[in-house]
Amino acid sequence: MRIGTAKESYAADESLFDTAVQWRWLLVFFALLLIFPFIATPYWLFMACLVAINVASATGLNILTGYTGLVSLGQAAFMGVGAYTVAWLEINLGTPVLVNLVAGGLMAGAAGMLVGVPSLRVKGLYLAIATIAASVIFHFIFANWTSVTGGVSGLTMPPGTIFGFTLDEPRDLYWLIVPITVLMVIGAANLFRTRIGRAFIAIRDRDISAEVLGIRLLRFKLLSFALSSFYAGVAGGLWAYFFRVVTPESFPLLMSIFFLAAIIVGGMGSILGAILGAAFMTMVPEVLKMVVNWLSPWLPDAVALLSPVRVMVFGALIVGFLLFEPQGLAEMWRRLRRQFHLWPFKT
Amino acid sequence: QNQIGSAQAAEEIVFGGSIPLTGVFAFAGEGVHAGIQDWVQIVNEGGGIEGRMLRYEPEDTAYKVDASVAAFKRITSQFQPNLYYGDSTAFSKTINPELERNGRMIMAGASFATELNDPDLFPLQFMAGPDYTEMFGILLRHVADTQPGARVAFVYSDTEFGRDPIEPGRERAEALGLEVVETIVTPPGSVDVSTEVLKLRRARPDYAIFHGYVQAPIPEFISQARQMGMETRFMGTFWSMDHTVVMGMGEVADGFMGVMPYRYYYDEAADAPMLERIREMRPEYQSTAYMQGFLTAMLMTEAVERTLAAGQDLTGPNLKAALNSIEDFDTGGIVGVPISLPGNSIPVGRIYQADTAAQKMVPVSDWIRLDQTGG
Amino acid sequence: MTAAAGTLERLGEPATVLAVNNVEVVYNHTVQVLRGLSLQVAEGSVVALLGSNGAGKTTTLKAISGLLALENGAITAGDVQFDGASVRGQAPHALVRGGLFHVMEGRRIFEDLTVEENLVAATYAGGAGRDFDLVYEYFPRLAERRRALAGYLSGGEQQMLAIGRALVAAPRIILLDEPSLGLSPMLTEEIFTIIARINAERGTSMLLVEQNAAMAFAVSSYAYIMETGRIVIDGPVERLMRDQDVREFYLGMGEEGAARSYRDVKHYKRRKRWLS
Amino acid sequence: MASELSHGKPALSVERITLTFGGLRALNEVSFDVVEGSVTSVIGPNGAGKTSLFNAVSGFYKPSGGSVRLFGETIDRVPAPERARLGLARTFQNIALFRGMTVLDNIKLGRHAHMSTGLLDALWYFGRARREELELRAEIERRIIDFLEIDHIRNAAVAALPYGLQKRVELARALAMRPRVLMLDEPVAGMNREETEDMARFILDVKEEWGVTILMVEHDMGMVMDISDHVVVLNFGEVIADGSPRAVAANPRVIEAYLGAGDVGDLRRRLQAGKGPTTGGKAA
């Protein structure tokens, strides 16, 4: 509970960030994003880009699963569609990077829409499993449509160029990936201030009554699928520029599970949740690895010994969050903020 | 911290590694890890290379490309490695542009993918053995030698790894006058192979070559085939030829053959002092992945030594050139013949066969050397 | 058991089956809903518990039957005694098997089980075994639809099924939460008649939560009225029915005693005396 | 009063609607008119098909025969969401609020079908989407929140609200739908006398001040008889009576099928006399 935020107008009440303090923090955050590439090591730049890509994709999945209530285990496959589209365009047509990314997103969006078609009849976890089917089928296409996808060995693409700059290293790609992610996140946040976002939430809470209230179920479910896959497709396209090798094995089912885990750990149905969750889940294995490395002076050969523990910790994190912090990191963050705001009385 | 790092790097020669210590390929990762460690220790105990110590910096990747790249980034930003071990074909391909840009190191890895055996596309990489197609070549050469005109079948898993040598393998077989009567692909992770065995029985091959597996489902395959009374001889490629893996198949493994570029841990051949050394360091059995890691490290340090001896900087191209200059190199018996590395691979191998009674892999052919260009 | 209780009753003061003493209930460790609530149900009697929406009637019943824990609620003070023993620490199913049956608000029938399977489920409460004739005798309509999925029954039929399950369980006391919710006037009357009949014929005690005060008063002998978590007024039904506030707010009668029309209430508002 | 209205223009006419579930005939050739500006109530025993009728009218169920007209236009081919846009709003028997949203968002959702923000506008927000949202907000505040006296809970999560308030929010959401015909399914079920009085007042105000035609299903006979202009009685999916409240209440078939004795005092006397009921358990 914040003290002393009397709203002056409805417009103020409807805005995303309601206080000057929040705006200030936001500015600080953006400033950090701006100077980050100049102070970070290549490793941290790499991780930052990876986090940003995952944030973009997780935000997309959050639209579909967190807000619309349609569980999808096909997010990785949609990323794959985006990545292949981008790689194919870059290799064969050499179209501009941004065009390729949009095309990747649209392609994935179309694929998502197709997968979403059963969602009108198939519900709940049946639908979740049906999306696994989609990822299996896409994997099959990736692996066997050799003339386009390069078969199992996939596509190796040249670096993208933008305004004459070659996007070769994370240091360059950062300026492509992070702004696009920021834009996509802002878009998602905006969405839930409007009728479209509300319709999604209504479908999540009770789809049949939503219909009687004037929401066209098929249209909005498909829209949610399309939008979520568009996000995945763009993220996949960024992924392609980032790694420059796209193979069928790049987007396994496990990756879809990863994104689902990310939004759960972060907090379903929360924009901040997807950001925190994706960042957290991307960083956890790395942090664990560091811990193991720090331990190695004491534990001889700790790397080899403690490695299975990492698999366990990945699982334990999901389980732990669900058991002890089911609202996810976003809720923890809010609690923290509340405490901060009340301390000692107000900021 | 960074300063300390680079100061060290000036002294030490860093050997980085994206090693799959967990995940589906962990069994290989562990062997490789131990092998590299041991060779590094041997070199350092011997005073390093021109007084410069080796420093091995591995990181687990769980056999995931993004984790491997992350490990690479971290290791390269913290140290300046000149040598690197990568874990998968996808990683090798992904990191290749970066390698060339970085220009400071050479890389080898756990992948014997045919694709990587191209010095033009992958100028700073190599593999410490034959590529998968060459493995097939060696196996087929052996088959053609023992039973000219034999009927062969390929059984492979539906992965990049599995599909790699199938097409060239077919051409190769035909060139050798062998008949490829069936190619059977199994989905990754499949358990029950009854239908595949039935298919194989219809084809009645004299030889069936497995590729793309570690162990499962080979034993079940063989056991069902034997139950059906099939006389087919079964063969495997490198990753399914480890002693533990083969013996782990149980009785059915008896007579299972395959190509192996290295000698087994327990080989007491007189010309293998290095194996003696390994047995001293590690009294228990070490896998063929260990040998692979060990030999990789050995070749890399040889390249470093040659580069330093020539008074050159430790750059990727220099190192690779030094590596390519290796000719008739004595591996201390790890490979039974002197080896050369004119391109990206060492197309040498030998056919071993399982003797389950003696619990040994025994050689059934001499060392086979493919001519280097005939991949 | 009922027979024994019956004799006891004749010997003197009826025994108290259920006693709620100064109970406080908190949801999610934060929201306090009951604030020191007390009530008693005598053996063989029907007691009504009335109160406006959100007063905590359902919460009271859940506190008694132990279902509170499922909604992250807890009794933080006071005690509930069933048959002389505290219910705190007893699992809900154990209470049911001991003869305390809760017919929950909103019917809560098992939608994807058939009518008959719903009754089978109730046999877990002990009681009459698998003989459902009694239920079908009270509710012939259920007999007709015994193989239908309960989810497709109409509201009234579902309510019958919910009470039918209580009959199968043959408990000593039934906690009834708004049994007339959504029922037609005739069915409401029917249900209440049956409630009275069960009470009369089988000696089953009842604690009845109901919005239809007139109906509730018709079948019960004693009533409690609660507001925001505590009892504000209680007494024998005869007395309450003469209380001016009760007449006005629960029975809808104007000051002059005749029933008030809904058309006339438009701008009329008077505060309840017990709140001031 | 009822007779005057019965000559008015029908806002909604139901014509020979038939609806079946498998073998079950839930509605059988049901016909009646809802006169513009009236409060029309549908009553009938449980399972008579009242809710099914609502569902058929609002397009959630597809009737197998008959047709529905809204202000003279047939809407049989109009899908449910589109009917909402035409001004057919409703509340639900079992509260169907969206539990993950605040009261305000629930109400805003009611306007959904009348809004035009497209996907790109929504992602960008500033501009058209924002303007539309702010207008909506202002209107809801002015016309609905104040009117239904729910300003203190506008930012509360609906799941935590007491039942009575939830019903009120449902009404608010239906009002946000710009209804021309408002269908209320058991608006006062589970309410005590006092709350019922509040709701009755809102319903009458909506009718009078907003000029909305009201179609209501309710079992609370006191309220139905007091505030309706017209009553339709359904039994086993068929209309068995149709007329002014007074006429319907006196109709012997209605009494037999639905109202029963209707005399609580009598019931009480019977029970207290210990006679035990004689009619208990009788099938309808």
Added chain:
Amino acid sequence: MDWLFFFEISLAGLGTGGLYALTGLAFVLIYKATRVINLAIGELLMLGAYLFFGFAAGLALPHWMAILLTLLLAAVVGGGVERLFIRPMLGESPISVFMLTIGLGSILIGVVELIWGPNPQRLPEFLPTTPLFLGEAYLSSKIAAAFTAAAVMVVAFVLVFRFWRGGVALRATASDQAAAYSMGINVPQVFSLAWVVACVIAAAAGMLVGAIGGIAPTMGVFGLSVLVVVIVGGLDSVFGALVAGLLIGLLEALAGAYLGGEYKLLATFSLLVVVLMLRPYGLFGTHEIERL
């Protein structure tokens, strides 16, 4: 058309189908009682196989004893998992619980890798290996034995559900836990029971699967095919698991034989899509009741 071949292939397919059905049964049991989609079923199966491996190969116990101990320990694991992880999730959204089982699967993989290492292993032979011929048609005896064991268990369960009132208790609990409590049903006990029995079945399936294909920490992918089975059959239908298990086994075998191994998964998942389009709740699943 080579009919003998077709027949043999079909037999083999039905053999695997039996294992699918069995594992599907474990899955359905949990779903029926607790509405939990247990994505860790593959890992529980793997754990069972490893436990047997530990007893039979590690401790070199006689096979019958190893089997008994495995089943016993699996029961303990089932009870423990339910108590520690599932029960606290009562009332949470199905998605959360579904994710929880994914986490659980990951934990199990880690534990197994920690104890037994990451490498694939062979189970000691405990199934008959003498070949079996039906007329001229060959059938792997292991598959036949596994199929028989699976069939017996599945049929036993179909009967139990038909004639035992516990079946009603199970479904009642799944439908509405609070209401089940209020019927006097011991809900925690139903939960435990479902998990215990399901884990025992999964362990049994694990031993059979391991006997055929060997064991590895990754063998949980078997669960993926089982997922298809239970969706096609209907999540809450024991009979559906049986029918769909056999159907999927058959389809996989035929696709593998006539189209090639790469088509196996494609075929089963395509079937899944087709079935869901026609019957959104699987072949025999209960429709969710949707009313306004």
